[in-house]
Amino acid sequence: MTGSADNIVVFEGVQKSYDGETLVVKDLNLDVDRGEFLTMLGPSGSGKTTVLMMLAGFEVPTHGQILLNGTPINNTPPHKRGIGMVFQNYALFPHMTVGENLAFPLEVRKMGKAEIEDRVNKALDMVRLGGFANRRPAQLSGGQQQRVAVARALVFEPELVLMDEPLGALDKNLREEMQYEIKHIHENLGVSMVYVTHDQSEALTMSNRVAVFEDGVIQQLAPPDVLYEQPDNAFVAGFIGENNKLYGKIVSEDDVNCKVELEGGGGTVAAMKVNASGVGTRTTLSMRPERVTINPEGNASENTCSAKVEELIYLGDHIRTRVSVSGNSDFIVKIPNSHGHVILQEGTEVTIGWQTDDCRALDAPNV
Amino acid sequence: MAIATDSSQPLTTADGTPLRQSLRRAERLNKLRAFGLVAPLFLFILVFFVFPIAKLASVSVDNSIVPEILTNTVEAIQDWDGTDLPPEPVWKAMAADLVEGKKNRNIAKVGKRLNFEKPGFRRLLIKSARKADKLEAPYKESLIKANKKWADPEFWRVLQRESGDYTFSYILRAVDMTYSEEGSVTMVDDKNAVYLDIFGRTLFISAQVTLTCLLLGFPIAYLLSTLPAKTGNMLMIFVLLPFWISLLVRTTAWIVLLQDQGVINSALIGIGVINEPLELIRNRVGVVVAMTHILLPFMILPLYSVMKGINPSLMRAAKSMGANPAIAFWRVYTPLTVPGIGAGGLLVFIISIGYYITPALVGGPKDIMASQLIDIQMNQQLNWNMASAIGVVLLAITLVLFAIYNRLVGIDRMKMG
Numbered sequence A: 001m002t003g004s005a006d007n008i009v010v011f012e013g014v015q016k017s018y019d020g021e022t023l024v025v026k027d028l029n030l031d032v033d034r035g036e037f038l039t040m041l042g043p044s045g046s047g048k049t050t051v052l053m054m055l056a057g058f059e060v061p062t063h064g065q066i067l068l069n070g071t072p073i074n075n076t077p078p079h080k081r082g083i084g085m086v087f088q089n090y091a092l093f094p095h096m097t098v099g100e101n102l103a104f105p106l107e108v109r110k111m112g113k114a115e116i117e118d119r120v121n122k123a124l125d126m127v128r129l130g131g132f133a134n135r136r137p138a139q140l141s142g143g144q145q146q147r148v149a150v151a152r153a154l155v156f157e158p159e160l161v162l163m164d165e166p167l168g169a170l171d172k173n174l175r176e177e178m179q180y181e182i183k184h185i186h187e188n189l190g191v192s193m194v195y196v197t198h199d200q201s202e203a204l205t206m207s208n209r210v211a212v213f214e215d216g217v218i219q220q221l222a223p224p225d226v227l228y229e230q231p232d233n234a235f236v237a238g239f240i241g242e243n244n245k246l247y248g249k250i251v252s253e254d255d256v257n258c259k260v261e262l263e264g265g266g267g268t269v270a271a272m273k274v275n276a277s278g279v280g281t282r283t284t285l286s287m288r289p290e291r292v293t294i295n296p297e298g299n300a301s302e303n304t305c306s307a308k309v310e311e312l313i314y315l316g317d318h319i320r321t322r323v324s325v326s327g328n329s330d331f332i333v334k335i336p337n338s339h340g341h342v343i344l345q346e347g348t349e350v351t352i353g354w355q356t357d358d359c360r361a362l363d364a365p366n367v
Numbered sequence B: 001m002a003i004a005t006d007s008s009q010p011l012t013t014a015d016g017t018p019l020r021q022s023l024r025r026a027e028r029l030n031k032l033r034a035f036g037l038v039a040p041l042f043l044f045i046l047v048f049f050v051f052p053i054a055k056l057a058s059v060s061v062d063n064s065i066v067p068e069i070l071t072n073t074v075e076a077i078q079d080w081d082g083t084d085l086p087p088e089p090v091w092k093a094m095a096a097d098l099v100e101g102k103k104n105r106n107i108a109k110v111g112k113r114l115n116f117e118k119p120g121f122r123r124l125l126i127k128s129a130r131k132a133d134k135l136e137a138p139y140k141e142s143l144i145k146a147n148k149k150w151a152d153p154e155f156w157r158v159l160q161r162e163s164g165d166y167t168f169s170y171i172l173r174a175v176d177m178t179y180s181e182e183g184s185v186t187m188v189d190d191k192n193a194v195y196l197d198i199f200g201r202t203l204f205i206s207a208q209v210t211l212t213c214l215l216l217g218f219p220i221a222y223l224l225s226t227l228p229a230k231t232g233n234m235l236m237i238f239v240l241l242p243f244w245i246s247l248l249v250r251t252t253a254w255i256v257l258l259q260d261q262g263v264i265n266s267a268l269i270g271i272g273v274i275n276e277p278l279e280l281i282r283n284r285v286g287v288v289v290a291m292t293h294i295l296l297p298f299m300i301l302p303l304y305s306v307m308k309g310i311n312p313s314l315m316r317a318a319k320s321m322g323a324n325p326a327i328a329f330w331r332v333y334t335p336l337t338v339p340g341i342g343a344g345g346l347l348v349f350i351i352s353i354g355y356y357i358t359p360a361l362v363g364g365p366k367d368i369m370a371s372q373l374i375d376i377q378m379n380q381q382l383n384w385n386m387a388s389a390i391g392v393v394l395l396a397i398t399l400v401l402f403a404i405y406n407r408l409v410g411i412d413r414m415k416m417g
């Protein structure tokens, strides 16, 4: 599990408890590649900030160790780690101007005046805030403050930058704009970034790899497309993107696939065996709404099932159709608004179909 | 839309009244309500604060007693050019005033007033008034015969100077100034100079107390603001506890602690650290210790409220940028506490300047503060004018300090809670 030279950060069996009773982080093993944009994604309270704070040095791991560039840093105080950090509420110094804020990390490194000015100006230009050096943080908009915070974390050229939900306070448009900006800065500078968010689209847009956290454990660590298309377990499938769930029991299996008898009386269907095995085991079948077709022609779908249309919502590019299948009345199908698409009425009986590869048999909660 | 964009016509509301007018009408009600809420306090301050201060200021320059009792002389002496001795009409007027004053038994009053300007004036007036009935023209010779001090032009010059309804003598004296024989303003000679010394000492003691309060209060406020709410509130009660105990009790408690046979000295002698009791009371140490104890909450509370509002991630941010904890504290945390230091410092300093009970009880003769001077003038010297004048000077010092503070820190940046 020890990382190679390409790993800027390695977590080795890290555990963290605040109160001595519960583990907030449980046995974390994680390598961050040099130059990588790694996002920690997870619901509130899953321990993301705690992991980041341990890396930055503001919290001490209860067990295990963290390596930075191959050296253990458990006993290195934060100011000697040389890690840039962007805080959720920006943490700009209100009594200093934007320029002074940016100069601060350079001044404590005892740089010359001329060099400081040069670097500050460059950093401000990078975040397109050229003329703002003499303003106070309070005189900036939320988005501008955010950019100053990013510039300040980068101005002393750290190898590693941590960001804890830096865009949480911004409105949707600005957030998307900033996502691209941060992504471009990352590409241009080649720094390694560890980014925390609970917004899945943000994670998918920006990252090279995403670590999905739940309850102090990494559920899956993978690039965004893999995470979406090949979720390892029911939590990841449900957390990333829209997902349909059907419960059932495995009645037969081979090396790759299995046959599952649906619990609501929907018959028996085939699925890819991903995170469930053994005849008689309960399983969650996971399907993306866009991979399900309504009234498939002939043998176009490997699996079919009857369903009843409950609700139709017109969304322009597609029609969101809620059907009830095998006792699940929250099954969503997306009908693309293409030429000659099927016209449905609420309350009609239809058939839905899907390919075996698009249906993943995952772990199921015990009943 | 069309109406709103047409700039040549004033904007109107839907029913056609000008927008400005209806806005004013809408706001008038708000203003009235605001005034209604403030009115009781406003009246209170007017009656019990502004009015007494105005009264204080007027008493400190009040001289009405002279023109009231020496009516004739005051009128006659206006024409005198101040050289040699006044002309005969002035002497005549004085004789008349003495007769009148003897009859009304108020010559001693004006005598006391003028004695403040020139020692001996009281005796001169009282003695002359006794012989007032025997005075006759020419009054000059007659008065000088009655008391030869009348030949000293100094008495007449003082009388001429102090003949108006107002006088600045008290206020001048309160800053150790007086009139010279020629009538110009000069400093009093060193052996009579007391007030500036005591004002200076008052400011110095106040500064010492403020500084000690800051040094002791800052760490406590910091601790309180960083503790979890439950423990923090508990400790806060201890900070506020002194407020619930009478000032007098707390001060006497310090006497019990600090006196020669007090708890501290007995303990130190008991464990053999010292042989003779330390002098802890009736001197500066006692005053500063006791005042610091009493004023500490006034420093802690504003500091606490400011510190509570400082975002803890600022310190983390500073450290993440490579600042060691000391630098982070000094360059990021401390500047943000300045509004609290300012508010607490100003509060403690200004309360200290006017402090009375504590220095009176635990201080020695070398620790007399300005308020005690006021007490002495009022209760021992029975000179209310002088007491008021000292009060006015104290008020002026306070206002100047306020102005300086406003210049340096800004009143608007002060934060009390």
Ligand SMILES: Nc1ncnc2c1ncn2[C@@H]1O[C@H](COP(=O)(O)OP(=O)(O)OP(=O)(O)O)[C@@H](O)[C@H]1O
Pocket: A018, A019, A024, A042, A043, A044, A045, A046, A047, A048, A049, A050, A051, A198
């Ligand atoms: N200083 C602390 N003392 C005690 N418990 C803490 C502390 N900080 C966090 N926790 C607990 O640890 C758990 C994980 O918290 P953490 O802040 O890491 O979550 P998070 O994933 O960052 O959540 P969010 O998305 O809401 O920021 C939570 O249950 C929280 O209550």
Ligand SMILES: [Mg+2]
Pocket: A048, A049, A050, A164
């Ligand atoms: Mg968090």
